[in-house]
Amino acid sequence: MKTSLSKQPKMATWRCAFPKHRPSGRVPIFLLLAVLVAFSGVFFALPGLEIRTVGAEDYAAPKEGLFVKKYPREELLKLLAEPGGWFSSQEGLIDYLKHAGLITSKEGNGVKKEWNILDLRDFTFHNKGRFEFVRYSKDGKSLFVSYMYPTKNADNKDYAPNVFNRNVLVQWDTSTGRLAVLWMSEKNPARAVTMSEDETTAIYHLDLYRRERLKDGSFSLNILKNQLYSYDLTKDDGGPRRIVEFKNGKGTGPSGLGWHTVPYRTLDNIALSPDAKYIVFSAGSVRTPKEGYHIIVDVGSGKPIKGFPIAYGTKGDSGQPNAAAMVFSPDGKNIARRAPIEAGEYSVKTKTEVIEVGSWKVIRQLQTTDDWISFGLSGITFSPDGKYLYAEGPDFSCDIVSIAAGKTFCRLPNISFGKVVNIFSPDSRFFLKFSSLDYVLSFLDERNCFWLSREKYPLPLADVQKTALSPDGRHIALAGLMMGENSLQIINHKAPTDNQIDVFRRAERALELYRSGLKKEGTAMAKEAVAAYPSELLEVGYNDKLTKAGMPLFLLGELYRRTFGQESRHKYLPLGMEWENRKGALTVTKIYDNMPLQKAGMAVGDIIARIGGEKSATIKDATRIILSLPPDQSLIELEIIRNGRPVNINVKREQTTRKAHDLLMEFAQTALEAQQPAIAMESVNMMKGWIRDNRISTNRDMDEHRLIIEASALAMMGKEEDAFALLIRHNGFHKFRIEVIISRHPTAYRELLRDRRKLAAAMMVEERFLPPPPKNTPTPQPYPDLAGKIIQPLTAPPVIGTVRPSETLKPAAVPAPAPGGAAATTQLPARPVPRGTVLD
Structure with missing residues (x-):
């Protein structure tokens, strides 16, 4: 007799064999059925077996x-x-x-x-x-x-x-x-x-x-x-x-330990010792959702030889590492263990310790930021030389721990959004943090660690899953979600030279000197570093470090000004569209006004078949082709499918310096608030090329920057109420994402202006911020303003009125009701024309 648990083909079946017996007479069918039902009840009640009738399938x-x-x-x-x-x-x-x-x-x-x-x-x-x-x-x-x-x-x-x-x-x-x-x-x-x-x-x-x-x-x-x-x-x-197996009712490890007798939700963070003798992993219990174990298995015998209890969150899904991990040191003598000791629903509190291989005893507790961290964060890794250990902390930050000292000597915050993946370089000198858009390179020395660079990927990733650095340190393999599909890209990597590292080391040393009381020496050293690598320091957050250390604010101005000068020379070539993969075809979903593709006649719904003669079936293909084009190639041939018919169009790319424009407008505003028109004029002059190339197109960001400068000018003239109303009316703070703060706190805008004026005024301390006068005074030439209108240049710096100290904003007076009618509506001021500014 055969009893099938499934009606599907190729499904496993349970077979119940009865001994052969020839009855002397007929047995009623109902008696046979009764015996079968009774026997099946006993059979299915055997320990270790659980068969459920759940439906048709x-x-x-x-x-x-x-x-x-x-x-x-x-x-x-x-x-x-x-x-x-x-x-x-x-x-x-x-x-x-x-x-x-x-x-x-x-x-x-x-x-x-x-x-x-x-x-x-x-x-x-x-x-x-x-x-x-x-x-x-x-x-x-x-x-x-x-x-x-x-x-x-x-x-x-x-x-x-x-x-x-x-x-x-x-x-x-x-x-x-x-x-x-x-x-x-x-x-x-x-x-x-x-x-x-x-x-x-x-x-x-x-x-x-x-x-x-x-x-x-x-x-x-x-x-x-x-x-x-x-x-x-x-x-x-x-x-x-087969090395080891965990299943219901039977375990392959020594009896009495409890952690080997049932299957687990899954096995996570599996690691093999350098000599291939041991395997370690974390596992969550099926029977008790809040419990789990770190398990060590002998590869030769296949027996679990040690288990350490850990806490598991109640809402953890199978396949999530649950912030628990064990890793072997490079020499195989020790194991570092990140152990959850208390669990919530979606997070756990952890401790980090070192275990000796062989005795399996805890020999050292490591002082890390062992706080409540969320699921999915399990990373702990030894550096190749065995001197350091990194442990992930809250908010995707990480601690760099000295194994010799047993404590954290450097904590690297996360400066990108989303989950990150961290690795050491093969020579243990560098530490790399990978996020969806870029990666940050940090340098490790015996005293401290600090950021060296921040590099963007050629193709952005929606999710970084795994990374690897080549042994020579020249290539990085990035694996993860890329434009809707799992993919892998290889990017070139170049480690900084010793001279570059020395500049960043001196920048960090400048902060130490200033904090220790040697303010003059620290300031001088910081100025040297900013002059050498301004944009590189700004990319890795040196401006925040200067602020936290309380260093003179003019250093921030120097950092920004030099960075803007570098960025004004960087260009990129946008096309002006959005696209999606639809039914296996690269389809245009949006065209931006006054951009190259609109001028070439591209339309929403067109399918891009080829770019420059190369097939572009996916977003990844198209992005790779466009990024590989020479910077000086201004004409691109596209083959598109429109209404089922192929059409060839030529697209002329236009060079822009968007980032430089944004940064320079910020600098111009700061200079305006500091009553330094010469600096503001220098910024505007540096933008001339960008404005001239793009004066025909309407650009929202450019209008917003102009709006904010106008509002700043109003505030400097004492018209803070009008400046606030102007920004709210025209949504001028949209780019800076603080409109919510302003709507909740009406005085927030005034506080923002006060901080910016403080920074701007500090710029006046250093004469180096004022551009030197030219040897031969050139004849001023007409140039376009921010709206594209050609205006005559200033022959002398404009005079800006004295900034009035901020006063408490008072509610605007409500006009009296008109005779026989409702109260008059308060009118917001129209866009003003600032008087006495560099934009006149």
Whole structure:
């Protein structure tokens, strides 16, 4: 007799075998049914088994075991030339490689499809997948990438990644960008989570779930087992070996410890010791949601040898690291442990300690910012030389801990938005923080650590999942969500020279001297640093450090002025549109007024097929092509599809200096408030090129900047009420995102002006801020104002009235009601024309 738990094909079944018996007479059918029901009740009550009747459908777990097949590039090419015949029809090689984003097709002779293996720069896969790890080989010649990809229609709302996703481990040749070797996981979602130091062994993690459809039509995932496998990457068959297993009712570790007798929600933060003898990971209990363990497993025997209890948040999902992690030191003698000791719903309070390998005793408590941190933050990593440890803290900040001292000697705040990924450089001199838009490079020395640079990515990422730095430090591999798809980009990286590092070190030293009482020496040293690398210091927040240290405010003005002078020479070439990937096509969704694409005749709904003769099927393709164009190439040929017909258009790019314009307007306003018209005039003169090139187009940002300068002039003339009303009426503070503050606190604008005037007035202390007079006085030439109108130049600096001290704002008087009518409406002032300013 067979009793099936599922009506679906290929589902596991339970078989109940009865001993053969030949009854002497007929047995009533109802008696047989009664016996069967009674026996089935006993059978299903056995310990360790839980069978639920949940509805019309019940989905069994994927096939148990590790099924990984190795495909060198040559073998893949042969199989792609004649696909089919060696995989089942449901799980073909072509389907796997397509979903993994590793192959593309083209028509051969108009009939037969030819499959090509994609290079590293072109491969992408669905956003329902995720990267497991990215790692350079020790010689830097290979890049290993492990990731999970969907095998079915992942856009369906009932798609279960834990059941249907599959894993590939790819070895890319870094010199050519071509796929060298592929290890494909078949039949279940086992995934490669880490590798041995010698790159010969991969560790695979498999969670086995039963996916069930409930009576209300929703799905439920029930964990059955957790398994870890080792796989030999040097062999064709790999020789997979199961290391450890956790399942219901049975454990492979010593009895009486409790943490080994049930499956866990999942195994997180899996790490392999340098000698490949031990595996460590964190795991959350299924039976008690607030409890979990750090577990150490002996690879040779497959037995868990030590477990440390940790706290788990009640709302943690499977797959979240829950702020718990264990990592091995580079020499393999110690383990650093970030241990949650108290849990809330979505956050945990942690401690950090060092454990000795072998004795498994805690030998040191590390003083870090062990505060309540949210799920998803688990990062702790040793530097390659073993001297430092970084531990993530609240708000994506991180502590750099000295192992010798046992305490934090440097805390790096997060200066970007969103989740970050942190790594050390191979020589342990630098620390890199990666966010969605850019990465910050910090320098570590024995006394302190400080920011050196902040670099933007060629292609912005929506989410950074994994990163790797090449052994020579020249390339960074970034893996994550890019324009709606999981992708990987390689960016060039150049470490600062010792001379550049010395300038930043002196900038930090200047702050120390000033705080210690040596104000003159600290100020002089800060001036030297600002003069050497102004924009670089501003990018990494040196302006905030100057303010917090209480250093003279004129240093801020010097920092800004020199930065603006540098930025005025930087240019970029915008096209003026927004686009989306719609049904496999790059579709234009918005065109900006007076921008190159509008002038060329582009329309919303057009499909961009080619840019400069190169195919642009995705946003990633188009962005890469545009960014790779030479800066001096002003004409771009586009092939678009409009109403199903191809159309060729030529787009003329226009150079702008948007950032320089924004910064210079800020500087001009500060100079205006400081009653330094010569400085303001210098800023306006530096903007002439930008204004002249763009005077025809209406630019909202430019109007807002002009509006704010006008409001500042009003306030300086004592008309603070009018200035406030002007900004509120025209939404002039939209760019600075403080309109909410002003609406809630009516005096906020006056406070802002007071602070800006204080900074501006401090600029007068240093004569270096006043531009030197020219040797030969040039003849003033007409130039356009901010609205594009050609005006005559000033022959002498304008005289600005004395700034009246701020007074408490009084409510405006309400006019008396008109005879026989309602009260008169208070009229806001019209846009004024400032008198006696550099903009006259």
